[in-house]
Amino acid sequence: MGLSSPTEAEASATEAQSQTGASQTGLRRSMEARHLVMIAMGGVIGSGLFVSSGYTISTAGPLGAVIAFLIGAVVVYLVMACLGELAVAFPVSGAFHIYAARTIGPATGFATAWLYWLCWAVALGSEFTAAGLLMQRWFPGVDVWIWCFVFATVLFTLNAISSRVFGESEFWFALIKVAAVVGLIILGGAALAGFHPLAAGEYPSFGENFSTPDGLFPNGFTGVFVTCLAVFYAFSGSELIGVAAGETANPGANIPKAMRTTVVRLMIFFVGAIVVIAATIPYEQVSVDESPFVTVFSMLGIPYAADIMNFVIITALLSAGNCGLFSCARMLFSLADEGHAPKAFRKLTKRGIPMVALCVSMLGGLASLISSVVAPATVYLVLVSVAGFATVGVWMSIVASHFIYRRTFIKNGGDLSTLPYKAPLFPLVPILAFALCLVSLIGIAFDPNQVAALLFGVPFVGACYAIFYFKYGRRRSLKKAVDV
Secondary structure (H helix, E strand, O other): OOOOOOOHHHHHHHHHHHHHOEOOOOOEOOEOHHHHHHHHHHHHOOHHHHOOHHHHHHHHHHHHHHHHHHHHHHHHHHHHHHHHHHHHHOOOOOHHHHHHHHHOOHHHHHHHHHHHHHHHHHHHHHHHHHHHHHHOOOOOOOOHHHHHHHHHHHHHHHHHHOHHHHHHHHHHHHHHHHHHHHHHHHHHHHHHOOOOOOOOOOOOOOOOOOOEOOEOOOOHHHHHHHHHHHHHHHOOOOOHHHHHHHHEOOHHHHHHHHHHHHHHHHHHHHHHHHHHHHHHOOHHHOOOOOOHHHHHHHHOOOOOHHHHHHHHHHHHHHHHHHHHHHHHHHHHHHHHHHOOOOHHHHOOOOOOOOHHHHHHHHHHHHHHHHHHHHOOOOHHHHHHHHHHHHHHHHHHHHHHHHHHHHHHHHHOOOOHHHOOOOOOOOOHHHHHHHHHHHHHHHHHOOOOOOHHHHHHHHHHHHHHHHHHHHHOOOOOOOOOOOOO
8 A cells, every 4th residue: 555645735735734733633733842752751750760771780780781772772763763754744633553554554654653542541540650669758648559540640641732732831840850860870870980979988980880790791692682671672762753643743844853852862771771770870789679870879878869760760751650641542543543442432512632542541550560460470571572563663663654654655656855854774664664673573482571461562563454444344435544
């Protein structure tokens, strides 16, 4: 199924929508580039950096962890470059499955959307649970489920008012996390250079911990490969810019700007933080039992470091949940607009919010929360494991869609100079990105901690294809995804 090239009339229509502040679907174009950047940063910077980075360092070693995050940053750049071209050409809300439907086929679009929705719906439950558990540090007498209910209510309210309120709240949520990362890089870097007036006892110098008793790669280079899989998931959320494209003012200018800014900042923040942590804490002493951020700030002698980082991590979890709820609702809205989900999901409030889709997404998150409490070792862990599978699968869908879109555009006589934004080094960028993502999925089979993602994810995708062909496959013509 080919993807039609954007014409001058379509481009004019898109520009007109941007100027009037509303898309044809009824969603409001009210978010600016700074909102997009913080939405992406908010979706990415979370437990993967604040907590799981300890696992990465202990498994791959200090240098191996840095290499793994560098590889992750490169893959994110490749995916974002492809996404940028698609998002500018077709700035629609919940865009991932629409790109796939128009290029690869409607069944792939259907599977992509439901896989991504499941990923974030499951994540909502885990974010609420983790935040509630962390609150017990200060309020040990309050049950976790009460905090979960409070946080769910707050995030639902922020999403239900308007997309601009969501974007503004996420801007400030993400700003707190970014400040913590910048603080770690600056203060930790200064301490490694010899400036640590509050630290008690000796403090390691830069490079001291990189040379371990077991060599540069204490668990071999295989450790680096295995952690690359976890690192890819740590970078998940950067694609949220594509989800919010349909509610962005002047997408032709704001989306490329947000893409570039996000990639550069992620590279600086993630790689910089990992370098500081790996150089400060001996790799055999790093674990997921305590956030490496808490350990570094404690070593620096900063008063109340544990409480400060506890607050920051709670904020990080709520920020990720905020982005996840937004993404879930827009995916359901987009599926319904395509005719592949109940029509009720298309209903909008006067402020342009898909309220029914938002409510169902929240219920999905709460269902995941219940499963995490009732069966933490079975259903919940299986559902969480598929989140990483879903992320990489969506990335593969994005780059494959971009590859087919560009080839179709050229085949139809399109002029590349007319594209507002185009990914560089075509076709190398989408091919390399797809190959790296595919290798990471194959590698999951060799990691006992992540193989459940394949055991659940592959049948789930197969079921999505089966459902689509059974329910919609006999139709001769499909409703056009979105008029841009």
